[in-house]
Amino acid sequence: MDWLTEFPELGRRDLRDFRKGIDQGFKEFTRSYGENIELFFEPLLHFLIWLEKLLLATPWPLFIAIVALVAWLASRSIKIVVGSAISLFLIGFLGMWEDTMSTVSIIIVCTLLCIGLGLPIGILMSRSDRAQGIVTPILDVMQTIPSFVYLIPVVMLLGIGKVPGLISVIIYAIPPMIRLTNLGIRLVDKEVLEAADAFGASPWQKLTQVQIPLALPNIFAGVNQTIMMSLAMVVIASMIGVTGLGQPVLKAISNQYLAMGLFNGLAIVALAIIFDRISQSYGKRLQSYRGGQGE
């Protein structure tokens, strides 16, 4: 009855050769294509460095003023404006300004890329059940696979630093953007679409003038989640050399510096709240017309 208790596993030697084969194959891949892939991402690296330098060179009062202005335009709430300005000032006052600017620059680029990539994929998924069937399990993998598993190949391909860090953040943060775009468009009323058809709208007009506008609240929830998740990944990304608020957090963890960890951790939280409140209240304002016209 051995075959019942002993699992029919691959022999030790075969298993080893199998794993070695995969490793070797990947190594050969990086040897022959690594440099080209790196070249492909080089514009992204330049943009990241440029943005970080720009943020660092911006006088701090100007930066706080810009954030306050954006907060005002997006939310029209004096509470959010004052709260953002005060927390940014505190961050700078406690000596974390430069790290915060690095983090903000990577979050901005990450969010833009997630929107740019996620929106079309989400739209594609909403229009084709087959696409949805293929993409959904991929998103599941992206959200649950332990990040270090894909950090190893990313580091082998691109080395350490900003670009591999950015890629790992995007892998983790893009799924909500795709999922909620898909969901939002699918939730648009059939009757509204029928009405659009009746007016003779082309598919493109239907998409841009009916479906996306009606799905905007959901899409904005996606943007908001993407920002939150990329901030949560900042610490992991700093494990492969991304500068920013994650580095001091790692340092604090391994040296048990309580205050240092707390300050930098809270700075990440403060950034998250600022981004969250601004994007959420903007999302809400987008649907405020509904209260007036709807039901």
Added chain:
Amino acid sequence: MKQLIGAALTAGALLSGAQTFAADCGKVVIGEMNWASGEFLARLDGLIMSEGYQCDVEYLTAGTMPQITSMTEKGTPDIASELWANAAVVVIDAAIAENRLVKLNPGPISGAGEGWMMSAAAAKAHPELKTIDDVIARPDLFPHPEDPSKGGLHTCPSGWGCQLATNNLFRAFDMEAKGWRLVETGSGAGLDGSIAKASERGENWIGYYWAPTTFASKYDLQLVDFNSGFDKEHWDNCIVLPVEDCDAPKRSRWTASEVVSLAQTDFTKRAPEAASYVENRVFSPALLKKYLVYMDSNQASGEEAAVEFLLNEESTWSKWVSKEAAELIKKAL
């Protein structure tokens, strides 16, 4: 029920059998470190003690600090084969002074140490880079990944002790003014990844690393000669402190790493023969490198590498053990 009693009896018989079998040296707990060379050394000691000296060997796997704490506080493991003693000099010295622990072997691995290393490709293509000063003069050979106009020195991961030393030495050698910037590696995996990437593609790389390690062996990293004296006072009171606490770092070579085989005094009395084997066991850098590379290229465990070592290097290990033990080990193989 009968079966249960039977099982209990067999287990009891097995246990008592093991005890009589190990009567010569008794139970030995070996502290196994959780990295390649630590695993290999511990398993080799275990095999030699169990086959050659009839010990009843157990392994306890953990990192450096837990091993030291357990050795001083709980009296177990009996022996730590490869212990990097710098991590807790004070605790270890106190325990030695109280005659509870003993440094059985002051240097089981010759040539162990840490410092700045460069990739094999860089050392081969530029033999003129002999000392740190030659390297610092050529930042163009080691471009920083985010700013290719500067040289990039890969510093130690955030929070590791070596990060402070590397960053202070970076200042001591005035490298910023000479066109260098630090590359943050973030974590051990990040540091390893940057070495693997550069070495696989034959690129130049320079940064902090230590030997004997799988990576240093596999990629043949070359230690850079620091070409400086060493002042313990200055090292302890400036170089290893945070940047704010070290106003004027001076150039210095890296502190010597003390790698020892540490044992309970009790163990050396209980099993003097096994202890004398540990005293004799010294690896040359090349020999250890060979088995670390073997472990890596075959994804082999420490135990497999130890067996391989016993099979192939009889001329070496037979000098470490007594004649009778050598016979017993050969028979077991």
